Amino acid sequence: MTIEVAVSEAVVGDDPSFVRRLAPEELERASRREDSGAFLTARALQRTTIGQVLGVEPSDLVFERRCTTCGSTRHGKPRIGGHPEWSFSLSYTHSMAVLALARAPEVGIDVEHLDDAGFPAFDELTLAEDERPALTGLDGQEQLAARAVVWARKEAILKATGHGLVVDPSSIVVTAPDAEPALVDWRAAETAPAAVRLLDVPLADARHRAAVAVLSDDDVTLTRLGDVLR
Numbered sequence: 001m002t003i004e005v006a007v008s009e010a011v012v013g014d015d016p017s018f019v020r021r022l023a024p025e026e027l028e029r030a031s032r033r034e035d036s037g038a039f040l041t042a043r044a045l046q047r048t049t050i051g052q053v054l055g056v057e058p059s060d061l062v063f064e065r066r067c068t069t070c071g072s073t074r075h076g077k078p079r080i081g082g083h084p085e086w087s088f089s090l091s092y093t094h095s096m097a098v099l100a101l102a103r104a105p106e107v108g109i110d111v112e113h114l115d116d117a118g119f120p121a122f123d124e125l126t127l128a129e130d131e132r133p134a135l136t137g138l139d140g141q142e143q144l145a146a147r148a149v150v151w152a153r154k155e156a157i158l159k160a161t162g163h164g165l166v167v168d169p170s171s172i173v174v175t176a177p178d179a180e181p182a183l184v185d186w187r188a189a190e191t192a193p194a195a196v197r198l199l200d201v202p203l204a205d206a207r208h209r210a211a212v213a214v215l216s217d218d219d220v221t222l223t224r225l226g227d228v229l230r
């Protein structure tokens with residue numbers, strides 16, 4: 001069987017139609033955030049993409065959450081209320097948002113801006129010892145791009161499992177940035193997923209890198225949806 005993952009993306013903007021697609025609690029949450037434009041764009045992308053694929057009015061969608069770590073329903077990986085067979089994942093930076101949606105086991109997506117990978121402790125916080133040689137000797141944009149690839153791959157896996165950064169990213173090992181994406185080793189105390197498919201997501205924006213993870217050993221194809229927020 002092949003799992004089809006639909007991927008949509010949007011540039012952060014302030015189109016007034018975004019606001020009309022959101023629920024009151026999302027607008028209230030946006031008003032409290034410094035990155036309200038990014039949050040509004042991301043949630044508009046979430047509602048519009050899922051609404052389009054499932055044939056539901058975006059504003060009618062209800063989202064539920066459940067934390068993998070503590071079981072709370074106030075935070076954690078979101079799901080689509082009334083559609084348990086679907087899994088989705090959202091990620092955004094200050095300038096773009098991406099969404100992955102699949103009728104499948106759990107899916108996770110992550111997008112990273114190259115500039116956010118420039119902090120000095122990156123290797124220490126993100127990489128296992130045996131991952132470091134593949135990123136040694138790179139500098140400038142090449143180093144930022146390699147870091148963003150590895151970071152996006154790891155976070156996509158941890159968003160698929162629902163652990164997020166409760167799992168130390170340096171305790172999961174992925175392939176080198178220029179190699180086929182795959183999970184190599186799971187060294188965290190938390191239970192490892194039984195299977196993971198990992199794919200890089202090509203983006204038009206050269207300043208970002210993104211990856212998708214699906215908790216399955218079936219083949220996975222990515223289907224790009226057009227300009228969903230037009």
Ligand SMILES: CC(C)(COP(=O)(O)OP(=O)(O)OC[C@H]1O[C@@H](n2cnc3c(N)ncnc32)[C@H](O)[C@@H]1OP(=O)(O)O)[C@@H](O)C(=O)NCCC(=O)NCCS
Binds near residue numbers: 043075090091092161
């Ligand atoms: C998941 C996580 C890594 C994403 O952080 P980030 O890189 O800043 O953000 P991204 O833009 O990539 O993703 C944000 C989206 O991830 C999703 N998300 C949140 N928590 C998630 C989780 N545990 N698993 C999967 N997806 C999650 C939401 O859709 C969120 O969008 P929202 O802000 O509109 O609600 C981070 O929020 C995290 O580590 N959460 C877990 C915290 C936790 O569980 N603590 C223990 C509590 S007991």
